[in-house]
Amino acid sequence: MDRSVGIREVAEAARVSVGTVSNVLNKPDRVSQATLDRVLGVMDGLGFVRNGLARQLRMGTGTTLGMIVLNVANPFFADLAHACEAAGERVGQTVVLGSSDQLEAREDRYLDLFEEQRVRGMLVAPIDGITPRMRQLRARGMPLVLFDIHGDPGFCSITLDGRAGGAMVARHLIETGRRHIAFLGGPRHQVEDRWLGAQDVCAGNQGVRLSHVDTRDQTIAEGRAAGAVIEAMAKSERPDAVFAANDLLALGLLQALVLSEDIRVPEDIAVVGYDDIDYAQSAVVPLSTVRQSTELLAERAIELVLAESNDPEHEHQQLRLPPELMVRDSSAPR
Template sequence: MMAAPSIKEVAQRAGVSVGTVSNFLNRPWIVAPTTRQRIQDSISTLGFVRNEAARHLRAGHSRTVGLVVLDVANPFFTDVAEGAESLAYEHDTVVMLCNSKTDPVREGHHLDQLEQQRVMGILITPCDSADPRLLALTARGTPVVLVDRAADGGHCSVSVDDKLGGRLAGNHLIETGHQRIAFIGGPLTMQQVKDRLAGMTATVEKAGDVELQTHEVDVMGVVEGRAAGERIAQLPKRSRPTAAFCANDLLALGFLQAMAVAGLRVPQDMAIVGYDDIDFAAAAAVPLSSVRQPAELLGRTAMELLQEEVAAAELHRHRQVIFQPDLVIRESSSRP
């Protein structure tokens, strides 16, 4: 196998010093235009590729940003990643996507690996935002920005007012005449789920004559939504909810499938509202009402906060950005 061309060979071919080639690679603006062109021609002819790992080792960090999400199969996080990557590209930065699968042990493994890789920073939707490892990372020099999760001041964060989202869903279902509502989501220790349930609970308590049933799931996916729907469909009609608020759209889509199998009509027998407003929501067999989160904007804003923190270093002051959700009403919860 032929050895890769070295920086010394590039310098010899271009007729310049090794230091000039190094300046071209790291501070091109200080190299004269004609010299830059000679070096670029030499690099192209020789097929030189600089050793990024060695450069990162010298600099102490890389141009890579870690993005740790709860469920890479959820299109919501795909949109978050799209927003983060779009800004990273503009700043000549690469995003490394990691999937925790809502598993704290797996999440910890990813955090360890990213720190060992000397990433520029980490964007994360954590299993537990109070995890001391997150503050420890920051203390050791790796900036951390929480995504879709509010921080208490120890980090920058971008989030959505999930309590408001729960209230929006609750008000809509109560206004359309429902007095027995099911909440499907979990685990209930997850902050987003707790906040969405809290918003719905506050709305139900204010109404006074509405019953709220909570059905906890371990994972917020289509399979779990379908299983919850099957259990609820088997309840006697007099006690069965007439509406369901699902903590994300994947649960809602599975719940919708269960209603079809059970012969229950949506929305006549069961109204359904999801959360996130992923693309599949509008394309469902019965178009799904959903509380919309600005997923791409969350990712892009998180990357912007990270770039600010890296640039400002010790002068940086953490910011918490909170977006407002919107309720998108479609056929799954329209008035029968």
């Protein structure tokens, strides 16, 4: 098969002009049925594939969105990317994905690449806030929506409301009769919003005690260690509920508690996590947790980036989405 069969070769073979072939591709209704059929037939026969690069070059704007996440291998971002792809498809955009791997150099590389490829817009989960490179992009008119960064009026952004999530959990625990909630997680600044949310609610409830158990990071191992600490407490000192800053911590804690002889979940201690990772509902005791709907997040992000692309004068929006509480066995009422 000849290497380059373009619109011109098709035109020649079908004995029409290139303009007509182009019309077949883009405005079939302006072409007579006879020519349409003939041209389509020739395309098939020659194995014509339209060159998207040339097309986009000429048209000035394409149909591709660039997305940069911290790490595709992180389930949350994998889900988010997936959801964005799906949401993009629904409105005829194709999302291509890059993973910055938490390296500034790679973040910049993808920003450059996408700008050179003239993507229609970008969705970015920044490694470390808004960089000068991003401001420059905006200044040049590139539509840009940020994840998990809040408040800068020069950008569209979209965040999950951790404070609201923390409040939800605390409210749920109190309503199901718990009186001493231990918040499990650290380092402090990484989990602050969830902690504050819990505090908001507990402060307003007489007779409810909220304590804080710090961790170095948020892994299963740390959760298990915390479990040992709680087990070693005098019964009277033990909390009757633990709100873990993420699911991994909660799962580790669960492992430790379930193996202990004298603590039952949820009867003696309720456990709630955060993130709703896949394994949460398959845990020994299915884990109550807070779900951050990636579908909704994605939908809104795509909306925002397209709005920005369609109207350069568009007013930036900072969205903050509420999460959703998933109640499972680990925090069932006694």
